[in-house]
Amino acid sequence: MKRVLVHVGAPKTGTTFIQDLLFQHRESLAEQGILYPAHRFDAHFLAALDLMELPWGGLEQQAVGAWDDLAERVRAFDGTSIVSHEILARASRDQVKRALDSFGDAEVHVVLSARDLVRQIPAEWQENVKHRRVLDYGAFLDRIMNPARTGELASWFWGVQDVPDILDRWGSTLPPEHVHLVTVPPSGAPRGLLWERFASVFGLDPTAYVTESERANPSLGALETDYLRRVNQRVNGGVLANEHYREFVRELLAHRTLSQRSDSPRLSLPQRARTWATELSQEWVKELGDRGYDVVGSLDELVPQPAPDDFVDPDLPAHDDDVALDATVALLREAARLRSDNDRLWREKEAAVRALDEAAGPVLRLKRRVVRASETRPTVRRALGVYRRLRGR
Amino acid sequence: MSYEAAVLSWVDHLRSGGSTPWADFEPSGDHAGDVPGAAQLELVRLLAERWQGPGFERLADRVLRRDAPGRGLPRLHVVHPEAPRGVAVDPADVPVEELLRVGSGVLADLALAAPAVRTRQPRERALPLQAPSFDELMTRAWARRVQLGSGARWRTFYGWWAGRDQLPPSVDVAGLAQRLGKGRRRVEVYVGAAAAAEAVPLAVESVDLLRRVNPLLGVHRADPASARAGAIRLLTGGTLRTLPTPMPHRPWARRRAERLAEDLRAGGYAVHGDLDEFVAGVQGPPMYREDVLSRLVEVLVKESST
Numbered sequence: 164m165k166r167v168l169v170h171v172g173a174p175k176t177g178t179t180f181i182q183d184l185l186f187q188h189r190e191s192l193a194e195q196g197i198l199y200p201a202h203r204f205d206a207h208f209l210a211a212l213d214l215m216e217l218p219w220g221g222l223e224q225q226a227v228g229a230w231d232d233l234a235e236r237v238r239a240f241d242g243t244s245i246v247s248h249e250i251l252a253r254a255s256r257d258q259v260k261r262a263l264d265s266f267g268d269a270e271v272h273v274v275l276s277a278r279d280l281v282r283q284i285p286a287e288w289q290e291n292v293k294h295r296r297v298l299d300y301g302a303f304l305d306r307i308m309n310p311a312r313t314g315e316l317a318s319w320f321w322g323v324q325d326v327p328d329i330l331d332r333w334g335s336t337l338p339p340e341h342v343h344l345v346t347v348p349p350s351g352a353p354r355g356l357l358w359e360r361f362a363s364v365f366g367l368d369p370t371a372y373v374t375e376s377e378r379a380n381p382s383l384g385a386l387e388t389d390y391l392r393r394v395n396q397r398v399n400g401g402v403l404a405n406e407h408y409r410e411f412v413r414e415l416l417a418h419r420t421l422s423q424r425s426d427s428p429r430l431s432l433p434q435r436a437r438t439w440a441t442e443l444s445q446e447w448v449k450e451l452g453d454r455g456y457d458v459v460g461s462l463d464e465l466v467p468q469p470a471p472d473d474f475v476d477p478d479l480p481a482h483d484d485d486v487a488l489d490a491t492v493a494l495l496r497e498a499a500r501l502r503s504d505n506d507r508l509w510r511e512k513e514a515a516v517r518a519l520d521e522a523a524g525p526v527l528r529l530k531r532r533v534v535r536a537s538e539t540r541p542t543v544r545r546a547l548g549v550y551r552r553l554r555g556r
Numbered sequence: 557m558s559y560e561a562a563v564l565s566w567v568d569h570l571r572s573g574g575s576t577p578w579a580d581f582e583p584s585g586d587h588a589g590d591v592p593g594a595a596q597l598e599l600v601r602l603l604a605e606r607w608q609g610p611g612f613e614r615l616a617d618r619v620l621r622r623d624a625p626g627r628g629l630p631r632l633h634v635v636h637p638e639a640p641r642g643v644a645v646d647p648a649d650v651p652v653e654e655l656l657r658v659g660s661g662v663l664a665d666l667a668l669a670a671p672a673v674r675t676r677q678p679r680e681r682a683l684p685l686q687a688p689s690f691d692e693l694m695t696r697a698w699a700r701r702v703q704l705g706s707g708a709r710w711r712t713f714y715g716w717w718a719g720r721d722q723l724p725p726s727v728d729v730a731g732l733a734q735r736l737g738k739g740r741r742r743v744e745v746y747v748g749a750a751a752a753a754e755a756v757p758l759a760v761e762s763v764d765l766l767r768r769v770n771p772l773l774g775v776h777r778a779d780p781a782s783a784r785a786g787a788i789r790l791l792t793g794g795t796l797r798t799l800p801t802p803m804p805h806r807p808w809a810r811r812r813a814e815r816l817a818e819d820l821r822a823g824g825y826a827v828h829g830d831l832d833e834f835v836a837g838v839q840g841p842p843m844y845r846e847d848v849l850s851r852l853v854e855v856l857v858k859e860s861s862t
Contacts, residue, residue, distance in 0.1 A: 212775070213775065216623075216625035216626060216661070216772060216775050216776075217625075217626060217627070217775070218626055218707065218771030218772065218774060218775060221774070223771070223774050223775045224774045224775075224778055224780075225778075226775070227775070227776060227777060227778045255623050255624075255630065255631050256631065257623040258623060311643075312629075312643065313629060313651065315627055315628070318627075318628060318629045318630060319627060321630075322630055327641070328630075328641065328642065331641055399719070400715045400716075400718065400719035401715060401716040401717065401718065401719020401720040402719050402720070
């Protein structure tokens, strides 16, 4: 029977881990009659960009026609196909209709994984900061909590985090038993429980796969996130190009250095935001409970757990010198490594030039010497220019 | 009356060329079908206000069926006691940015549907050197980049150069003069009022529309140059005016303009006109979203009427 499971998010609910696992095991999955139609890790991201007409820093040009290609592979497969990307949570009703229609006569199931807001909101601010934003935490919370939800930031956040709304957009034309809500277990739950829940929805044996993903999206502490935010203030506006920001700030500083500081205070919500998030979650749970979806886990897990008031405000000027020192050391080590690489490449280039010179005849050697001399001596440069014009070059 | 029937009654009114705002509209009759969002409906109403004669349905349907592309607010519902879950607003209060988002999608559709046109990329001016003011050169440089496919806002474009403390090549008049001076005895530079006006046939509002459309063309075509040329054809009209320098970059702009003037003085070139005018410039009014929307409505009506 043709069946397609569309996992539409939400971000920060283990989606990267699931996508990595499905991609790594796509061949063995195919042997069991399960298709993960991806020729590259981000294939479903590209398909989502195409479906949703989302420009993404030029990447969208690699996405032209990607959704139709994906849908064609799903239609042609006689078994269960899995599609997964978290930005699909943001799709409009028209885009959802186009997506569901594109699967032809396959039986469609929608899967949404969700985590409580007390963990999701700080995680979103952290993601924002890792993408060059400079808004401080207080201002970020004000925007998220504004009931109008206007502005790019709030509209994007709620587009991918408002669980009842996402499931209404994706699931309103499906039988409720084809809509699967996977809840992320609370902190401290047994490791592997979330994977077991996903596996049960996807029809996989949870013990049959190695679940150590190489791709991870490690979290930062409160002070580390604010440190990065202040770095952003100084490197935005053209100082650091995006590709350099990705390499040195996001990867080196955030992921490989600052996320290792696991003893520093974690980011949480101040009491006013925690109360508001708890009330909103309780409304969601009531609404979702009435809809009859297949809940994998428990709706109660979407309501924030009571916690001690251990909020550390990243906006207060209690900056930790160690954060800056660790970052500086990481950058110095990287600078030293790059310098060594550069010196080695320079030596290799010089050796290659010498080898070429030795292999060449006397005329070619003379020509090379003239060209090298023209780089530093204007008279030679002019003479060479005249020679090249005469030769019509 | 149900939400669906009430809004679809308004849809009928708008499709027939009516432009009564939602707040003043009296719905009637029995209707069923897909209900468009508030942004689509309000944009159709604005287009109906400008439209003359019959045949409006085709353009109206194009807009009503157009999902807003890219990033922005989720689909807004029309305010009504039975409005579905989500945000409901009076269509008159839909943010201009959302109307522009829907309209840019329609404009992109028109450019993509147009027959392929030969692309001609704007060229850097070589001789003579005409530099009315630093600000005018920056505005022209932005317009040129957008015509080459950039999706950068005016403010972002300015910030990119100011952040690097560099000048776009076409703004670096001293650098151009130096390159032209090689092998020549005399370089003529015309500045301030002495510089000849260069009429770029795109209003700044059109350039702003084009920068919104550019990324959408890239979503649909791996090589969007031809569709971009189609979009430029749709938007051509008016002339480029000088935009004011974004506030945070004014000290940088002043410093770089003064340094350019010094370099031109020191370079020994034949400078015609007043270099102080080049530095000070005459900045036009800022570009408002409402004016961009007005230009969008004008372009869509004109294109759909022909």
